[in-house]
Amino acid sequence: MSLTLDDWLARLERQHPVAIELGLDRVAAVAERLGLYARPLAEHVVTVAGTNGKGSTVAMLERLGRAHGLTTASYTSPHLLRYNERLRFDGEPAEDATLVAGFERVEAARLAGEAISLTYFEAGTLAALLAIAEVRPHLAILEVGLGGRLDAVNVIDSDVAVITTIAHDHADFLGDDLDGIGYEKAGILRHGHPAVLGSRELPASVSRRLEELAVADHWLGREFDHCEADSGSWAWQGRTMEGNTYRLDNLPDPGLPLDNAAVALQVLALCGVAPRAEASRQALASVSLPGRLQWKGPWCLDVAHNPHAARYVASRLARRPRPSRRIGLLGVLKDKDAEALIAALAPVVDAWVAVGLSGPRGRSGEELAESLAGCAAEVLKVAASPGEGVAWLAPRLKEGEEVLVCGSFHTVAEALEALESELL
CATH class of the missing domain: 3.40.1190.10 (Mur-like, catalytic domain)
Known part of the structure; x- marks a missing residue:
């Protein structure tokens, strides 16, 4: 067969x-x-x-x-x-x-x-x-x-x-x-x-x-x-x-x-x-490229997973009118520099949802939340996965707020799948 x-x-x-x-x-x-x-x-x-x-x-x-x-x-x-x-x-x-x-x-x-x-x-x-x-x-x-x-x-x-x-x-x-x-x-x-x-x-x-x-x-x-x-x-x-x-x-x-x-x-x-x-x-x-400053309503998804890429994302978002609040839904692999990535995005993000990523290179949401806390950032939620993070945040999102989904290809892929089911 x-x-x-x-x-x-x-x-x-x-x-x-x-x-x-x-x-x-x-x-x-x-x-x-x-x-x-x-x-x-x-x-x-x-x-x-x-x-x-x-x-x-x-x-x-x-x-x-x-x-x-x-x-x-x-x-x-x-x-x-x-x-x-x-x-x-x-x-x-x-x-x-x-x-x-x-x-x-x-x-x-x-x-x-x-x-x-x-x-x-x-x-x-x-x-x-x-x-x-x-x-x-x-x-x-x-x-x-x-x-x-x-x-x-x-x-x-x-x-x-x-x-x-x-x-x-x-x-x-x-x-x-x-x-x-x-x-x-x-x-x-x-x-x-x-x-x-x-x-x-x-x-x-x-x-x-x-x-x-x-x-x-x-x-x-x-x-x-x-x-x-x-x-x-x-x-x-x-x-x-x-x-x-x-x-x-x-x-x-x-x-x-x-x-x-x-x-x-x-x-x-x-x-x-x-x-x-x-x-x-x-x-x-x-031209379009999924996962690169890709917008789905108030959700912006970008696969940036290192400080250099994160700084570019931050510079693009800084050109937009500032929303009432921008929430970062972040998931980062264990072998990436989470602290430097967070520092690059911090100027354009007001609060965070820390999500875990599975697999041998995965970093838990709890570990990521510790890095966020070390940067004096407000963590709204710690979720086990990007899908769980989307499911928690989507019904709580208020008019005028935006979400940046970032940190890894894995984060964006799982969030995209979750968003498609949320928006159906």
């Missing part, structure tokens, strides 16, 4: 001894067996690494590509509600049958000869790459899962490499040294292929790697940039593949970081597509 997608996901979760094992040897060996190196995945392959901003950059580049007549495929992680969200073709999630067929081929290849063990993420990445190779779109956009140099996505050479930001996160795997983190992210760079750097400041290790590989680098604030206009619109200036300066005016706010929007436009130009004004406006006005 053939396995369903849920069967495969359950199987992959338990088949490797650890959830995360960085390194390319095992993945590359299976990729070779699968024939993934026989020809390019797409006409243009873009790899996106960084601490924050990867998902929004992918979403905007994907939308811009489609608005300019390109067929697109994108691979991102993690997902919010359905695994299918990780692989999209022309903006639509992959069908179960596509994913299952990929898992079947990966399983056969890893057992063909000496068995090779793969993690959940590694098997999923190879299955996604197979599906993209079958379609061979104009533009394939691959989001790095963790780090860069040793991440499974890095088995594929890209035509354009993107590094969005570099900040502290995933210390258990990447350490606390920003120069070391930068070295890992810069592992996606390839000799002779252009790089787009979406931060005005990156560790020196990135610059060193650019020089070593003779990479044609395009820096935010140097080769391309953005500026906001008084009208609320913004302008982009960048360079074409030939090095000519290019400018677009009166672009709409996509509701996502403009640094990342500027990156997406610059990548498009380096893929040989000169961004057109009207197509770019249409794309940026219509």
